Amino acid sequence: MDKFRMIFQFFQSNQESFMNGICGIMALASTQMYSAFDFNCPCLPHYNLAYGLGILLVPPFILFLLGFVLNNNISMLAEEWRRPQGRRGKDPAVLRYMFCSMAQRAMIAPAVWVSVTLLDGKCITCAFCTSVPVETLGNASHPRLSQGEIERVLARIPCKEIYNGQQLIANEVAVRYLRCISQALGWCFVLLMTTLAFLVRSLRPCFSQAAFLKSRYWSHYIDIERKLFDETCAEHARSFAKVCIQQFFEGMSTDLVAAHCHLPRKAPADAGEAAEKLLGITDRGTMNMALKSWHRCKPPLHLHPPALPTGNGWAGEGQPPTHPTAPRRETAAYYSWV
Amino acid sequence: MDRFRMIFQYFQSNSESVMNGICGLLALASVKMYTSFDFSCPCLPQYNMAYGLGVMFVPPVILFLCGLILNRQSLVMLEEWRRPQGRRKKDLAVIRYMCSSIVQRAMVAPVVWIVVTLLDGKCLICAFSGSMDPEKFVGFANVSTVQVQQLLAKVPCKDDELVRNNTSRKAVSRYLRCWSQALGWSILLILIIAAFLARWLRPCFNQATLLQARHWSNYIDIEQKIFEETCCEHSRLFAHKCILHFFESMRQEIKLHSCSLPGEGEGPEGEEDLLRGITDQDQVNKLLKMWYYEKPPLDVS
Numbered sequence: 093m094d095k096f097r098m099i100f101q102f103f104q105s106n107q108e109s110f111m112n113g114i115c116g117i118m119a120l121a122s123t124q125m126y127s128a129f130d131f132n133c134p135c136l137p138h139y140n141l142a143y144g145l146g147i148l149l150v151p152p153f154i155l156f157l158l159g160f161v162l163n164n165n166i167s168m169l170a171e172e173w174r175r176p177q178g179r180r181g182k183d184p185a186v187l188r189y190m191f192c193s194m195a196q197r198a199m200i201a202p203a204v205w206v207s208v209t210l211l212d213g214k215c216i217t218c219a220f221c222t223s224v225p226v227e228t229l230g231n232a233s234h235p236r237l238s239q240g241e242i243e244r245v246l247a248r249i250p251c252k253e254i255y256n257g258q259q260l261i262a263n264e265v266a267v268r269y270l271r272c273i274s275q276a277l278g279w280c281f282v283l284l285m286t287t288l289a290f291l292v293r294s295l296r297p298c299f300s301q302a303a304f305l306k307s308r309y310w311s312h313y314i315d316i317e318r319k320l321f322d323e324t325c326a327e328h329a330r331s332f333a334k335v336c337i338q339q340f341f342e343g344m345s346t347d348l349v350a351a352h353c354h355l356p357r358k359a360p361a362d363a364g365e366a367a368e369k370l371l372g373i374t375d376r377g378t379m380n381m382a383l384k385s386w387h388r389c390k391p392p393l394h395l396h397p398p399a400l401p402t403g404n405g406w407a408g409e410g411q412p413p414t415h416p417t418a419p420r421r422e423t424a425a426y427y428s429w430v
Numbered sequence: 431m432d433r434f435r436m437i438f439q440y441f442q443s444n445s446e447s448v449m450n451g452i453c454g455l456l457a458l459a460s461v462k463m464y465t466s467f468d469f470s471c472p473c474l475p476q477y478n479m480a481y482g483l484g485v486m487f488v489p490p491v492i493l494f495l496c497g498l499i500l501n502r503q504s505l506v507m508l509e510e511w512r513r514p515q516g517r518r519k520k521d522l523a524v525i526r527y528m529c530s531s532i533v534q535r536a537m538v539a540p541v542v543w544i545v546v547t548l549l550d551g552k553c554l555i556c557a558f559s560g561s562m563d564p565e566k567f568v569g570f571a572n573v574s575t576v577q578v579q580q581l582l583a584k585v586p587c588k589d590d591e592l593v594r595n596n597t598s599r600k601a602v603s604r605y606l607r608c609w610s611q612a613l614g615w616s617i618l619l620i621l622i623i624a625a626f627l628a629r630w631l632r633p634c635f636n637q638a639t640l641l642q643a644r645h646w647s648n649y650i651d652i653e654q655k656i657f658e659e660t661c662c663e664h665s666r667l668f669a670h671k672c673i674l675h676f677f678e679s680m681r682q683e684i685k686l687h688s689c690s691l692p693g694e695g696e697g698p699e700g701e702e703d704l705l706r707g708i709t710d711q712d713q714v715n716k717l718l719k720m721w722y723y724e725k726p727p728l729d730v731s
């Protein structure tokens with residue numbers, strides 16, 4: 093009992109720590125993805141904004157969906173949501189709890205991507221370089237350029253090699269300015285996320301602790317029930333298969349005996365286990381026939397019940413009485429040939 | 431019995447050491463975050479102070495909140511604080527003890543960040559270079575006010591063309607860094623002395639109350655853990671019974687409908703038990719369909 097309890101606790105705690113582990117791995121993966129990604133600003137007036145904001149916002153969305161996909165419990169949630177009511181009522185609080193806990197875990201990797209992107213600064217520099225306030229940061233004395241020209245020049249700020257507006261505004265000044273704004277946004281974003289997480293975690297015990305305990309218990313229950321049902325079905329399938337195959341071999345053996353018209357010669361004394369396991373098939377030709385029959389004509393998925401120990405012929409489901417083979421030797425005396 | 435005791439001791443010591451471990455990890459993470467953060471002072475008159483002080487004070491707040499979130503005991507303390515009294519009185523000393531231990535652990539990472547920032551010096555140089563008195567430095571003494579502000583603001587940026595070879599820039603930078611490091615070391619010294627005194631003088635005051643508070647706070651923690659484990663075990667047994675009932679009711683239904691032989695229970699004992707009377711493809715399909723369309727009620731009486 094103790095051993096079961098310890099193993100089960102390990103499994104239970106392991107499930108939670110397993111999901112936290114996946115969560116952490118995805119966060120690390122997102123930082124790794126960002127550093128491995130070769131950011132390449134197009135340095136063209138209208139493309140910059142699209143590219144910069146795209147890199148900032150599309151991968152987090154992908155990571156969020158991936159967080160849901162990698163979570164095993166999503167199918168459990170969907171099943172519980174869509175099942176017919178039947179004889180067991182549905183509790184929306186449990187569904188909400190399951191969805192919230194999955195969504196919270198899935199939000200971590202996108203938040204990490206957005207923070208790392210903002211703190212690094214390349215995306216915002218690329219996206220908003222055309223909006224730099226030239227009047228305050230740039231040189232007062234510069235030849236008058238048209239708006240389009242100014243935009244084209246400013247759009248090249250992230251690409252230092254081709255930047256040609258040093259008289260308009262120094263490249264380093266503009267980059268520093270944009271990066272400062274980006275990092276400020278990044279820190280504010282991280283602060284906001286952390287404050288939200290803190291509030292969610294600390295306000296919950298103040299308001300709905302009892303309901304929370306209930307939802308948590310029943311969501312664990314649903315998970316465990318599903319797993320146990322799968323295990324029971326697997327056990328059942330195994331026994332089913334075993335009996336089915338056993339009956340197949342018995343059937344084969346009966347057919348052979350009927351075909352060759354000789355009684356099975358089984359030495360009573362030293363039959364033992366080996367003879368039992370042979371299931372009445374003792375030469376190559378017979379084995380080949382058994383294998384061919386298994387391939388060509390699998391037995392139906394219907395296990396006929398074993399013959400009764402009483403002597404009456406049974407009005408069964410039309411199955412021919414099976415000849416008692418070696419495994420049933422000890423009860424052979426009770427069967428009657430009908 | 432011994433095994434139980436060992437497990438309890440493991441839990442008890444483990445909770446403390448887990449919290450200390452998280453505390454240490456956060457401190458290391460804060461150092462790593464600082465070194466990997468690319469500090470880039472804007473070198474503009476109004477932005478420098480905001481950026482410098484922001485980088486010095488916002489991440490400590492974030493680290494403090496993280497320290498509170500990651501600490502399991504904070505939830506336990508909040509639950510104990512907000513629970514209805516019921517039949518168990520609440521002891522405020524215990525709650526105070528838990529609160530102070532949580533806050534102490536959560537303060538380590540922010541303090542590490544601030545100290546590392548000060549010892550490195552970049553933040554203070556960025557924040558306060560614009561507030562320097564230009565008269566003290568030869569290169570900035572005879573420049574107009576507006577321009578001196580611009581120049582001072584550019585001091586943190588070594589490569590800026592305006593101040594690249596300016597010796598006064600280096601003087602301002604060194605001056606500010608000296609102040610920053612002095613401040614950093616002083617803060618570290620004061621905190622360590624305070625921690626030392628607190629730990630050393632604590633046994634002189636209220637030792638008995640402290641022992642009680644610590645015992646009961648450990649107790650509350652362990653009680654909650656055991657409650658969760660018991661609930662898990664219970665739900666497993668509940669599920670097991672529920673599924674067995676379901677299979678049993680299916681078997682009875684099949685018996686009713688197909689009027690099969692009465693002696694079905696005989697035969698090789700093990701296999702029959704596991705088959706639970708379901709021996710047919712249609713029966714299995716029916717069972718699986720029933721499981722989906724009509725889950726059994728949550729009642730195993």
